[in-house]
Amino acid sequence: MKVLLVIGDRLGEYDPLTVNGVAAGLHFGDVTVLAAGPNSQKKADKAAQINGVKEVLLATHPTLQKPSVENLAMLVNELTPSFDIILAVTSTFGSDLIPRVAALANSSPITGVWAIAKDHTLTRPINAGAVLAQLNLPKPPVFLTIRPTAFPANFISNNTRKAKITVIDKSYECNLSQHKTYTPSANVRPDPVSAKIVVAGGGGLQAGGSFELVEKLADRLNAAVGASRTAVDMGLASNDLQIGQTGRCIAPDLYIALGISGAIQHLAGIKDARMIVSINSDPNAPLHGAADFALTADIFSAVPELLKK
Amino acid sequence: MKLLVPIKMVPNPTLPVRMSRDTATPQKPDLKDIPLVINPFDENALEEAVLLREAQIASNVTVISVGPDSWVSEMRTALALGADKAVHIPCDKQVSPLTIAKCIKQFIALEDIQLILCGRQGVDADNGSVGPMLAALLGWGQATFVSKLSVNGNLATVKREVDGGTQELTLPLPAVITTDLSLNTPRYASLPNIMLAKRKPLETLSAQKLGVELTHELEIIKYQTPPPRPPTTRLNSVAELESILSKKGFLS
Ligand SMILES: Cc1cc2nc3c(=O)[nH]c(=O)nc-3n(C[C@H](O)[C@H](O)[C@H](O)COP(=O)(O)OP(=O)(O)OC[C@H]3O[C@@H](n4cnc5c(N)ncnc54)[C@H](O)[C@@H]3O)c2cc1C
Numbered sequence: 270m271k272v273l274l275v276i277g278d279r280l281g282e283y284d285p286l287t288v289n290g291v292a293a294g295l296h297f298g299d300v301t302v303l304a305a306g307p308n309s310q311k312k313a314d315k316a317a318q319i320n321g322v323k324e325v326l327l328a329t330h331p332t333l334q335k336p337s338v339e340n341l342a343m344l345v346n347e348l349t350p351s352f353d354i355i356l357a358v359t360s361t362f363g364s365d366l367i368p369r370v371a372a373l374a375n376s377s378p379i380t381g382v383w384a385i386a387k388d389h390t391l392t393r394p395i396n397a398g399a400v401l402a403q404l405n406l407p408k409p410p411v412f413l414t415i416r417p418t419a420f421p422a423n424f425i426s427n428n429t430r431k432a433k434i435t436v437i438d439k440s441y442e443c444n445l446s447q448h449k450t451y452t453p454s455a456n457v458r459p460d461p462v463s464a465k466i467v468v469a470g471g472g473g474l475q476a477g478g479s480f481e482l483v484e485k486l487a488d489r490l491n492a493a494v495g496a497s498r499t500a501v502d503m504g505l506a507s508n509d510l511q512i513g514q515t516g517r518c519i520a521p522d523l524y525i526a527l528g529i530s531g532a533i534q535h536l537a538g539i540k541d542a543r544m545i546v547s548i549n550s551d552p553n554a555p556l557h558g559a560a561d562f563a564l565t566a567d568i569f570s571a572v573p574e575l576l577k578k
Numbered sequence: 579m580k581l582l583v584p585i586k587m588v589p590n591p592t593l594p595v596r597m598s599r600d601t602a603t604p605q606k607p608d609l610k611d612i613p614l615v616i617n618p619f620d621e622n623a624l625e626e627a628v629l630l631r632e633a634q635i636a637s638n639v640t641v642i643s644v645g646p647d648s649w650v651s652e653m654r655t656a657l658a659l660g661a662d663k664a665v666h667i668p669c670d671k672q673v674s675p676l677t678i679a680k681c682i683k684q685f686i687a688l689e690d691i692q693l694i695l696c697g698r699q700g701v702d703a704d705n706g707s708v709g710p711m712l713a714a715l716l717g718w719g720q721a722t723f724v725s726k727l728s729v730n731g732n733l734a735t736v737k738r739e740v741d742g743g744t745q746e747l748t749l750p751l752p753a754v755i756t757t758d759l760s761l762n763t764p765r766y767a768s769l770p771n772i773m774l775a776k777r778k779p780l781e782t783l784s785a786q787k788l789g790v791e792l793t794h795e796l797e798i799i800k801y802q803t804p805p806p807r808p809p810t811t812r813l814n815s816v817a818e819l820e821s822i823l824s825k826k827g828f829l830s
Pocket residue numbers: 470471472473474476496497498499500511512513514515516517527528529530531532533534535538548549550551554566567568569591618619701
């Protein structure tokens with residue numbers, strides 16, 4: 270089967286989760302990637318070095334170098350007949366693009382794919398991860414977004430040779446949404462989705478009035494910072510750090526939750542974490558039940574004590 | 579300017595979903611005891627639409643649902659929350675996002691809609707598909723995960739929540755916008771408004787009349803429960819935690 274992976278766009282830059290998209294695509298066959306949007310040449314060069322990428326399509330026309338989901342969807346729609354699988358990572362970029370492209374091809378997308386079996390049946394979580402639903406692969410063309418954390422790319426070493434880059438210089442202009450600006454989030458630490466360690470804070474941080482405690486522990490462990498919805502709502506953390514069903518899904522080696530109760534919507538985002546530690550003053554917090562290690566303690570005394578070590 | 583808010587009903591997301599206990603195969607999630615509520619993101623969409631009408635930017639807010647008769651009482655709730663009219667397209671079985679988008683598209687052919695406000699995702703199946711699909715079928719522009727919206731004449735200015743930060747864009751109307759939870763805080767239905775809602779129009783329209791076949795090309799073949807996590811070890815002190823983190827190589 271032939272796979273087209275559309276490279277994500279992260280505030281106009283290359284999305285490092287592209288390798289996870291390649292890892293997922295290789296379950297089906299040859300992977301061609303499409304680089305468009307701002308810095309498309311840089312994106313193409315990076316993707317061409319990923320082992321397993323057969324060809325890179327590089328969109329160079331100005332109408333495709335600005336962020337425009339409508340213009341890009343028009344191009345992908347034109348490429349669709351040449352591929353069996355059209356794929357993107359489940360990011361805000363992929364979730365915006367793939368359903369639009371699927372509808373143009375009179376098809377329904379399958380989003381948030383969590384596993385691809387040998388026989389190509391697909392599994393995705395539903396009901397906030399309480400249930401896994403398995404589907405047959407529909408007839409091509411198939412439109413997918415894949416959960417990056419479920420497709421680790423550690424088997425992909427960097428290529429010694431570079432994949433062929435083919436330029437597409439045609440214009441695609443819908444005159445619909447017009448990009449104005451990107452504003453990077455206040456987060457200066459690693460992205461929680463790709464981080465090996467994530468320290469997250471919740472409503473329990475309110476008494477401190479800031480996320481300082483979470484950030485200090487994160488820095489001590491070289492970790493990314495994450496947050497519950499409540500912490501985001503309280504203005505303690507930025508929206509893009511929200512972990513959970515309607516935030517980001519993460520799969521670090523270590524996840525430490527500080528003052529997070531463990532609502533099902535939050536747990537949905539950490540199910541794939543390899544080790545979960547919960548520090549909470551409430552011994553009955555649901556997150557204690559989901560954790561590998563639970564410490565019932567006040568974070569405002571426990572975390573400073575840990576930092577002293 | 580007329581607004582359309584497609585709403586779906588979902589099992590109350592604060593209650594746990596379990597698999598059916600009977601031994602019948604295939605096993606399915608057991609939803610019969612979980613009350614239905616309006617999908618939380620759709621409440622944000624409806625709230626934003628009602629705010630636009632209260633600001634006299636919009637003249638009329640219609641909600642539309644493609645779903646079973648059991649959804650009708652929550653459609654009344656939507657009227658109590660400020661919608662002017664509700665349209666129900668009866669549909670007793672699971673259908674694909676494409677089918678839902680087609681039904682809504684056909685309805686728009688009958689009405690002069692300028693702006694569609696959708697939820698970013700249904701919290702039951704987490705598809706997040708209908709909004710962008712609807713925009714594609716209509717040939718309209720789209721903005722997903724919107725946390726701020728202003729409408730000026732024929733132009734919407736939005737702030738989107740994207741990975742790594744936010745994006746600002748403008749969107750000529752007509753257009754489709756999907757909502758993030760941070761867009762607004764939905765109101766509660768007051769008792770007088772619940773009474774008033776009983777007299778608001780709630781129309782039924784058949785998919786057949788709209789020329790849409792109710793199909794599902796993405797049938798689920800098997801439901802499973804996720805693998806259980808190992809049991810929890812309770813720690814008695816920070817020192818114990820520190821020793822575990824050190825032993826595993828996380829703390830040096
Ligand atoms: C449609 C929908 C989508 C949602 N999506 C998400 C999502 O993606 N992600 C998400 O996280 N939530 C999501 N939520 C919200 C979710 O339901 C919970 O409300 C939220 O996760 C609670 O966050 P919290 O545990 O930080 O806050 P709280 O529920 O306020 O819990 C705070 C915890 O901190 C503990 N605590 C307080 N003080 C201390 C202290 N000094 N020391 C130690 N512990 C302390 C308390 O015991 C408590 O357990 C969603 C909700 C809905 C309806």
